[in-house]
Amino acid sequence: MTLFVARRLGAMVLTVVLASLLVFVALQALPGDVATQILGRDATPEAVQVLRDQLGLDQPAWRRYLEWVGGAIQGDFGTSLASGEAVGSELALHLRNTLLIAVLAIAGGLLFSLVLGVVAGLYRDRWPDHLISGASLVGMSVPEFVVATVLVLLFSVTIPVFPAVVLDDADATVGQLLPAIWLPALALSIALAAYVVRMMRASVIDVMASEYVQTARLRGLGTGRVVLRHALPNAVLPTLNVIALNVAWLVGGVVVVETVFNYPGIGTLMIDAVYDRDLPVLQAIAVLSAVVYALCNLAADVAAMGLNPRLRAGGRSTA
Amino acid sequence: MERSMRADDVLVRVDDLSVAYGDTTVVDQVSFEVPAGSTTALVGESGSGKTTVARTLLGHLRAGARLTSGRVSVGGRDVFGLDRAGLRRLRSTTVAMVPQNAGHALTPSMRVGRQVEEALLAAGADRAAARERTVETFAQVSLPDPDRIGRRYPHQLSGGQQQRVAIALAVAVRPKVLVLDEPTTGLDVITQRAILGLLRELTLRLGTATVMVSHDFGVVAALADHATVLRAGRAVESAPAKQLFQEPGDEYTRELLGAVPRIGGAVSRNGADQSQRGESPRGESLLRVQDVRIGYGHRERDLAVRGASFELRRGEVVALVGESGSGKSTLAWSLAGLHGPRDGSMRYLPATGDGDLAQAARRRPLELRRRIQLVFQNADTSLNPRRVVAEAVRRPLRLFRGLRGSELAAREAELARDVRLEPELLRRLPMQLSGGQRQRVGIARALAGSPAVMVADEITTALDVSVQASILDLLEQLRGEHDLACLFISHDLGVVKRIADRLLVMHGGVVVEEGPADAVFDGPNHPYTRELIEATLEPDPELARASVRPEAGGDIRESLSAGRLTGLRHDATDPGVGASTGAVVWRWRDAGPEMVELGDGHRVRQWELTSER
Numbered sequence: 001m002t003l004f005v006a007r008r009l010g011a012m013v014l015t016v017v018l019a020s021l022l023v024f025v026a027l028q029a030l031p032g033d034v035a036t037q038i039l040g041r042d043a044t045p046e047a048v049q050v051l052r053d054q055l056g057l058d059q060p061a062w063r064r065y066l067e068w069v070g071g072a073i074q075g076d077f078g079t080s081l082a083s084g085e086a087v088g089s090e091l092a093l094h095l096r097n098t099l100l101i102a103v104l105a106i107a108g109g110l111l112f113s114l115v116l117g118v119v120a121g122l123y124r125d126r127w128p129d130h131l132i133s134g135a136s137l138v139g140m141s142v143p144e145f146v147v148a149t150v151l152v153l154l155f156s157v158t159i160p161v162f163p164a165v166v167l168d169d170a171d172a173t174v175g176q177l178l179p180a181i182w183l184p185a186l187a188l189s190i191a192l193a194a195y196v197v198r199m200m201r202a203s204v205i206d207v208m209a210s211e212y213v214q215t216a217r218l219r220g221l222g223t224g225r226v227v228l229r230h231a232l233p234n235a236v237l238p239t240l241n242v243i244a245l246n247v248a249w250l251v252g253g254v255v256v257v258e259t260v261f262n263y264p265g266i267g268t269l270m271i272d273a274v275y276d277r278d279l280p281v282l283q284a285i286a287v288l289s290a291v292v293y294a295l296c297n298l299a300a301d302v303a304a305m306g307l308n309p310r311l312r313a314g315g316r317s318t319a
Numbered sequence: 320m321e322r323s324m325r326a327d328d329v330l331v332r333v334d335d336l337s338v339a340y341g342d343t344t345v346v347d348q349v350s351f352e353v354p355a356g357s358t359t360a361l362v363g364e365s366g367s368g369k370t371t372v373a374r375t376l377l378g379h380l381r382a383g384a385r386l387t388s389g390r391v392s393v394g395g396r397d398v399f400g401l402d403r404a405g406l407r408r409l410r411s412t413t414v415a416m417v418p419q420n421a422g423h424a425l426t427p428s429m430r431v432g433r434q435v436e437e438a439l440l441a442a443g444a445d446r447a448a449a450r451e452r453t454v455e456t457f458a459q460v461s462l463p464d465p466d467r468i469g470r471r472y473p474h475q476l477s478g479g480q481q482q483r484v485a486i487a488l489a490v491a492v493r494p495k496v497l498v499l500d501e502p503t504t505g506l507d508v509i510t511q512r513a514i515l516g517l518l519r520e521l522t523l524r525l526g527t528a529t530v531m532v533s534h535d536f537g538v539v540a541a542l543a544d545h546a547t548v549l550r551a552g553r554a555v556e557s558a559p560a561k562q563l564f565q566e567p568g569d570e571y572t573r574e575l576l577g578a579v580p581r582i583g584g585a586v587s588r589n590g591a592d593q594s595q596r597g598e599s600p601r602g603e604s605l606l607r608v609q610d611v612r613i614g615y616g617h618r619e620r621d622l623a624v625r626g627a628s629f630e631l632r633r634g635e636v637v638a639l640v641g642e643s644g645s646g647k648s649t650l651a652w653s654l655a656g657l658h659g660p661r662d663g664s665m666r667y668l669p670a671t672g673d674g675d676l677a678q679a680a681r682r683r684p685l686e687l688r689r690r691i692q693l694v695f696q697n698a699d700t701s702l703n704p705r706r707v708v709a710e711a712v713r714r715p716l717r718l719f720r721g722l723r724g725s726e727l728a729a730r731e732a733e734l735a736r737d738v739r740l741e742p743e744l745l746r747r748l749p750m751q752l753s754g755g756q757r758q759r760v761g762i763a764r765a766l767a768g769s770p771a772v773m774v775a776d777e778i779t780t781a782l783d784v785s786v787q788a789s790i791l792d793l794l795e796q797l798r799g800e801h802d803l804a805c806l807f808i809s810h811d812l813g814v815v816k817r818i819a820d821r822l823l824v825m826h827g828g829v830v831v832e833e834g835p836a837d838a839v840f841d842g843p844n845h846p847y848t849r850e851l852i853e854a855t856l857e858p859d860p861e862l863a864r865a866s867v868r869p870e871a872g873g874d875i876r877e878s879l880s881a882g883r884l885t886g887l888r889h890d891a892t893d894p895g896v897g898a899s900t901g902a903v904v905w906r907w908r909d910a911g912p913e914m915v916e917l918g919d920g921h922r923v924r925q926w927e928l929t930s931e932r
Contacts, residue, residue, distance in 0.1 A: 211423040218377050219438050219488070220411025229437070233428040307428060309472040 001305060001312055008301065012294040019290035020072075020283070024065050027279050033057075037277050038081055072287070078280035082272070087280045090269070091288065093170045098258070098265035100177060101185040102250055109189030110196065110243065114236070117200025118227065121235070124205055132197060139194030144253055148187040148260040155183060170264040184261045188253055192246050199242040200235065207235040233307045240307075244300035251289040328354045330496050330528035331376060336389035338371055338380065338552075345384065346371050347552040353545075355495070358522055358529040360543035360560070362536065364575070364783035365754070368552040373498050373532045375399075377414050378406045393496055411441040415494035417518075419501040421485035425473040431484045432457075432469020435491050442492040456491040460484075460517060478643070479510035483517070490521055497522060499531035503538060507642035507810055512854040515541045516867040534783060536579050537813075537856025540564060540863035548572050560860050578788035579858045580813030582840060602633025604668050605771055605804050606654070606676075606691075611663030613646070613653050623649040625828035626663070626912060631772060636798060636805045638819035638836070640812060640851065646828040647808050651776045654806065655693035656680025667691060669771070689719040689768030696777040698757035702749040708760045709745035715767035730767075737800070738763045739793060755786035762793065766801070774806045779814060791818055812855045816840060821920070824848045829911060832886075834921030844885045844915075844923045846875050846907040875905045876928065886915045886923035905930055 035051040036043065052058055056067070071078060077087035120132040139147075156164035166180040207213060208231055216230045217223075251266075258267035266285060273281035305311045331353040338346040346368040353359045361369040371384070375391045378398040391398045394413050401409060418424035426434060432453050439449035457465035460483040473481055482502070489497060502518060503511040519542055522529045533539050539546055540560065547557040548569065556569040567573045613624040624646040631637050639647045652658045654665060656679050667674035670687055680688055695701035702711055712731055716722045722730055735742040738759040749757055758778060765773055775794070779787040795818060797803055809815050815822065815836070822839045824832040824847065832845040843849040856863045878884050888910040907926045914922040 211418065211420065212426045215416070215418050215424040216426065218374075218379055218410055218416055219441065220407045220409070221437065221441050222407065225437070225441075229429065230426045234426070309428060310474050 004305070005298075005302060008298050012291075012298060015294050016287060016290050017069075020069065020287045021065070023283055023286040024061075024068070027283065028061055034081070034277070034279060068283070072284070077284040080273075080278055080281050082276035082278045082281070087284050090170070090281070091266075091284050094264060094266045094269040095288070096174075097170060097177060097263065098254055098267065100174065101181045101188065101257075101263065101265065102254065104181060104185040105188035105192060105250065106247055108185065109192040112189065113193035113196035114200055114239075116193070117197045117239075118204050118232065118235070120197065120201040121204025121208065122227065124201075129201070133201065136194045136197040139190050140198075143256075144187055144191045145256050145260050147190050148183070148257050151183050151187055152260070165262040166264065167262075168264065170269075172264070180261070180263065184254075184257045184263050187257050187260075188250060191253055192250065195246050196239060196243055199239045203235040203238045204231065206238075207231045210234075237304060237307055240300040240304050241297075244296040248293040248296040251292050330355050330394055331359075331530060332390075332392045333372065333375070334390045334392075336372065336375060336391060337387040338368070338375070338384055339387045340381065340384045344387070345552050348388070349547075349549070349552075349554050350389075351545075351547050351554070351557060353496075353528040353530055355528050356523070356526045357544045358531060358542050360531045360533060360539040360546040361549055362533060362539050362546055362575075363549035364534060364785065366551065367549040369532045369534075369549050370500060372549070373500060373530055374416075376496060376498050376530060377410055377416060407441075411438070412443070412492055413494055414496040414498060415489035415492060416498040416500060417482075417486050417489045417502045420505050421481035422473065422478060422505065424485055425481060425488075427473055430470055430472055431476070432471075435469070435484070435488050438488055439491055452491060453487075456487045457484075459490070459521070460487045461513075462487070477510075478506055479514065482506060482510075482514050486514070486517065486521070490525065493525065495527060497525075497527040497529045499529060499533075499542075501533055501535075502531065504533075504535070508812070508854040508856075509642060509850055511538070512856075512867050515856075518542060519864075519867060535856075536564075536576060536784075536858035537863055540858050540860045541856055541867045543860075548575070564858060564860055575784060576858055578784045580788075580791075580811070580817045581857055582812055582816050582852060582855050583857055583862070602635065602802075602804070604630050604632050606631035606806075607664075607666050607668055608650075608654075609664045611650070611653070611660045611665055613649050613658065613660045615649075615658075622661070623828055624653070624660075627823075627825070627828075627830050628663075629823055629830065629833065631804050631806060633771070633804055634798060634802050635821065636794075636807055636819050637821045637823060638815040639806060639808045639823045639825060640810060640815055641825035642810060642851075645825040647825050648776055650825075651693065651774045651806065651808050654772075655691060655774050656683055656688070657693070667772070685719060689715070690771045691774065692765035692768055692770040692772070693774045693776065694758075694761050694765045694778050696780055698754065698761040698778075698781075699749060701761060702757060704749055706748070707746050708749055708752065708757075711760060711764045712745065712767055715764060719768040734763045734767055737766060737797070753786075754782050755790060758782065758786075758790055759793070762790075762797070766797070769801070770803070772804045772806065774808070776808045777810070780809070780811070787814065794818060812840075812852060824851065827909065829909065829924060831909070831924045831926075832922070834917070835919060838917075838919060838921045842883075844883075844917060844921075846878070846884055846926065849878065849884065875907060879928075885917065886925050888925045888927045 033048070035048045035055060035057060039047055039051060056064055068078065075088050077091065079085065080087050080090055083090065116132050120129045123129045152164045155162050162183045163180050166177070168176050168180070213226060213231050216226045254265060255267035255270055258265045259271055262268065266288070269281065270285050272278070273285065329352045333352070334350050336346055336349045337344060349372055351359060361372055363369045371381070374380070375398065376393055378401060380386065386399055393409065396409065398409065425431065435453040435456060436449040439452055440446070444452065453469055454465050457468055462468050462480060462483050473484070476484065499518065503514050506514060515538065531539070531542055543560045545558070546560050546563045547554050548563070548571065549555070550571050556563065556567065556572050558568065563572065564576070567576055607630050609628045611624060611627050612622055614622040627646070627650055629637070639650065641647050649658065653660050654676055656676065659679055660677050665676035667676055667687055667690055670690070672684055672687065674687060676691065702708060709731060712734055713727060716727055716730055720730070731745065732742040735745055740756060740759045740763065744752060744756060745760070752760065761778070779790050782790060791814065794805065798805060807815070807819060819836045822834060822836050823830050824839070824845065826847045832839060832843065832848045839848060840852065843852050853866060856866055875884070879887060906929050908929045910925045910927040913925050915925060916922055
């Protein structure tokens with residue numbers, strides 16, 4: 001098990017390095033000169049040359065990549081071209097803000113969707129199932145900015161409980177942000193839950209029809225026990241990868257949702273960085289999302305090992 | 320059965336039970352009683368309703384099924400009159416079921432000890448008592464290391480051990496009524512014998528009223544005191560087991576019993592070549608396999624076949640027998656080109672090229688590919704469920720023969736007739752055919768290329784006895800009509816006895832004994848062959864019961880000294896010289912690779928004795 005995790009961590013590092021390389025190359029391939037972009041079209045050639053020297057743009061690309069990687073390992077992602085601040089600290093601040101809503105969305109969304117999925121599976125083809133499946137289909141088909149907007153209409157305009165937009169800056173304290181995190185988190189978790197509910201429903205139906213669940217019932221065990229101890233661990237297994245993909249998808253989802261709420265998280269930072277052609281920030285964000293993807297998949301595999309003794313080493317693997 | 324029994328001794332009373340599924344009646348006015356300490360078997364083919372009846376004792380009906388008449392009472396209580404809590408109490412304390420396939424019936428994510436403890440807790444035991452009783456029950460069902468085996472997960476146990484856990488799960492709560500649903504169907508004969516012996520001992524000791532469901536008359540003969548034969552939901556005959564087997568009263572029972580392949584008694588094998596059995600080779604050699612080793616990984620212990628050599632001649636049926644895991648199916652798949660061997664040689668001798676069978680099917684020349692055809696065990700999963708079955712037959716006709724249009728249709732109809740199938744049935748989807756019909760399609764597909772060798776991988780295992788008998792007849796006829804050689808893989812010695820000219824007995828990836836079928840059946844010389852033959856249950860209560868008695872099988876050294884076994888390595892010293900017998904169990908251990916020749920192609924692999932305390 002430890003060996004497995006170690007191997008996967010190694011593979012993860014490789015993935016992240018490859019991703020960073022890809023991002024770096026892609027950004028190099030963008031047309032136009034960064035120094036010109038920053039200074040504008042009217043800049044004198046001298047000024048452009050000075051900036052090019054400062055940015056090290058005259059050095060070969062591989063050298064700049066290695067220097068960037070060397071810095072990144074120590075937490076130094078360079079300096080933001082737009083704000084002139086260190087990318088690392090800016091990223092950390094926005095990451096904290098995003099984690100506030102992401103963790104809430106993941107925890108709430110997963111709990112919510114697993115429960116709903118199980119209920120839908122247990123009441124297959126009866127009204128709770130129709131209700132839940134219908135709702136999840138809607139959740140899947142409606143884009144998250146619409147969901148976010150509807151939430152604003154409901155909870156900020158009609159019943160003004162939560163703020164519609166966030167006016168704080170990224171460096172606001174957690175306490176200041178607290179009232180603002182609920183609606184973005186809810187919007188994200190709805191989108192996240194929709195897929196997981198459907199997958200979980202299908203999986204619960206399968207497992208409830210399995211022989212071991214049938215015999216557990218014939219052993220006179222209570223329904224709660226049968227569902228929780230015999231069915232659930234096995235039903236979650238096939239859902240894990242869908243969960244991992246959806247959690248990783250949040251990285252993209254937050255961009256949209258944060259923009260709707262003007263929430264100062266990674267998503268907003270990324271949009272701004274794109275507008276400003278702030279390459280160091282973009283690079284850092286791209287690597288960060290690669291890390292998130294890899295971590296989510298690793299977490300799914302480790303969870304699968306926890307649930308399925310067959311995947312754990314040590315036992316005989318034959319039927 | 321004595322009628323002096325007190326009425327309250329009757330623990331199970333099924334009275335005029337009818338069950339319908341939709342508009343179809345699946346159980347029709349079935350009645351029977353089971354007193355404490357007695358075992359009643361419900362026998363029948365698939366679709367006879369036997370499992371449906373048995374499960375009503377647990378108050379269970381399939382979704383969509385409903386009781387249309389009658390009453391099921393267990394321990395004096397009307398099962399279908401109970402409320403949910405009452406039904407749960409009944410299932411957790413009074414009636415317990417041993418399911419058909421423990422591998423599927425145990426929850427994969429829970430340790431087996433926890434599952435037994437959970438059943439005990441549900442029956443009202445406290446935690447400490449449950450733990451203690453679990454270990455006690457594991458010991459009772461003869462699981463090794465009962466103190467610690469509960470920490471294992473189901474997949475870490477062998478098939479036999481899983482079945483023992485399932486039995487432990489059922490008997491731990493000391494139920495008054497035990498329902499055995501095909502309790503040994505997925506097991507090989509040697510494990511089956513051990514499990515049946517255990518069940519017999521437990522039911523006698525615990526005095527349970529036992530209802531068993533089985534399609535296997537050997538198993539019924541071994542356990543049942545009384546048997547009810549079901550056909551299409553109706554009880555056609557109900558009699559004490561002894562009487563049922565000796566003088567079956569009903570035509571259908573006689574038919575079923577007649578279809579059961581047996582080892583002893585008259586050889587039911589038809590055909591004129593019976594006299595030729597055991598004589599020198601009839602046809603030319605078609606297939607030569609030499610020192611083949613096949614593995615599923617790169618390590619030595621991943622080898623499924625560790626050195627097999629044999630020949631197959633034209634028109635000959637060679638049976639490959641052995642328990643699950645002996646490597647017989649691996650060898651078959653390898654010959655068919657689905658899994659390449661690691662080393663050794665496999666050749667199709669009459670080939671124009673080199674006839675090398677070690678290469679994958681898709682690399683073989685077309686001509687060679689059509690010569691060797693595989694028939695799969697499961698006709699229902701090996702046919703595309705969304706295509707009419709004619710497609711399966713047409714593909715090889717197009718590929719190997721280049722047939723098109725009316726020629727194709729003509730040949731297709733001819734093949735259908737060859738396998739005794741109405742040509743119209745080819746227009747159907749697999750699910751619209753019966754199991755036997757599907758298997759005939761599988762055989763027709765294999766025949767489409769006019770093969771010289773047919774590899775039949777357990778092709779009758781999933782079939783009912785009467786259907787099995789007809790498929791075996793078909794194979795027998797095809798062999799004559801097409802001069803086919805057949806490698807027939809089976810774990811059922813009764814079936815093998817009926818069809819095979821020669822026998823290859825495999826164990827642990829090696830051939831331990833081979834020879835003319837009669838010679839091997841009459842005088843098995845390897846201890847494993849002897850064990851296999853002895854463990855095969857005959858549809859005769861006396862023989863079957865003797866076979867499942869714990870002391871059955873006898874002492875290997877006794878057989879040896881009586882001259883019933885050969886192949887003991889000549890330089891092996893008897894480790895038992897001077898040792899006191901008694902608690903010592905003697906076992907054999909492989910000492911190959913040399914084979915001892917017994918003449919007429921009968922050969923036995925060398926083995927040696929080891930003792931176990």
